[in-house]
Every structure is written in C-alpha cells, then in structure tokens.
Amino acid sequence: MDWLASHRATIDCYAMTVIFGNVHQPEFVYHGSSPLKSVKLSSTMKARTLISHGCQGFLASVMDTSLESPIIENLSIVREFANVFPDELL
Template sequence: MNVTSSFGDTIVVRKMYRRCPLMVQGHVFPVDMMELPFYGFDVILGMDWLVEHKARVDFETKRVSLRLSEDHEVIIVGENVKFLSNVVSALEAQKLLDVGCQAYLAYVMNPNMDEARPQDIRSVCDFLSVFPEELSGSPPDRDVEFVIENYFYSDPVSIAPYRMTPK
C-alpha cells in the first residue's frame, strides 16, 4: 500500500495491523495501524478514526475529547500545554525574593511509587541500548591529572580566536 505524506512524498507501507487495541485512560479503542518510518510520533490517528469515535479537537488548549456515550467522554491533553503556569523559573524566583517575597521549599515524594527504571523515562526509551540494566557504580579513578598552572604577575592571553575582516 502507498501512503502520501504531508510533504508530498509517497511511502510504501509494508505492514498493517488490524483492530489493534489502543488503551486511553482505561478505555480500549480499536484502531487499524500502519507501520510508517516517521520518528517523533507515537501514533497518527486519521480523520476517519476521529469521526468514528466522535472526537472533538480543541487546537487552542491542545485537547482531544473522545465521546464514549452521552454522559461520558475521554479527554486527552497534549504534552506541551502550559498547565503549570504557577511554576516560576529560578531567575524569576530570585527576583521575587529580592523584592521581599517569601519562599518555601517542599520535597514531595510518592511512597507508593516503585523504584524508577530506565524504561519508565520516555526519553530514555529511545536510547535503551545505551543504558545498561545495572550500573556498575562510579567511573574508575584515572591516572591522568589535569592542571592549569598560574604564574605570578601573568595576565590571561587575550587574543581573538580568528581574524574578522571588514566588509
């Protein structure tokens, strides 16, 4: 089967999986999957699938609502939405402290959470072959010692790394 991408390229699809279970928030949605050589996407849902499941897409808030029944719907929220608008950067926090605002530091833990595994971290999953199952410990000590010697009454070298010619 040939598929045309949004860039106008034709891609040959060699594998298709029919009625695969797509689980979203505990609800199973059947979907026909095609294996595409695109990186950076987990799943691309087509217009026909979205219509079949009565999807409503809100582009402004990056939300997709899938209607299960008259009274129940599943809402999917995009990853890049700034729902943490109350989180400030370190620079903003420093400015607030400088003008006299109070600050509190909280260390939040989930006691029910199991031990963290590399497979649970999304960006690590892309590079699992790089991360070993068990870390052997700290890296070994090396015999090479790097030292920069400073001489008394010496000035740092101030030479441009390359010469810029005037235009």
C-alpha cells in the first residue's frame, strides 16, 4: 500500500483499473481483464494506441512449460477419428 500511495495510485475494483497519477508525467492506466474477454485484441489495440503516442513498447512471449501436451487417447473426439488427423497435429 505504501508503494501505491507514493505513486499516487487509484484502484477501481469494479472497473478493474489502477490509475497512476504524477504531476511530472502523463497519467498511466492499467486495465485488468477477465478470462472471458478477448485479451489479445484489447491489449494489441491499446499497445498500438500507446506506441502511436510515443510510448515505448516491449514484447514478451511466455510459455507455461509445466503443462503437458495432450495425449490422443485422452481426447474423446480425436481418439475416435485418429486416422483423419495428420501426425504433425498429434
């Protein structure tokens, strides 16, 4: 909370936003997202707007390596029609 207060952050839980205000810099708004929304489209559009206004952009690719690849025997529909799918997709 001390860090948020020192950066003049305003938290709006209902709108899922955190607004950082500073008299020496433009206002920065962090928008949270719910899993049901199209996160890729929203974040891409926001990034494009910010970059067009002179902001720096960074791209990160994150992959969860703890997840195992699905096994064909565990996929009910694919299991029934395994001969239809190319081996590269399985």
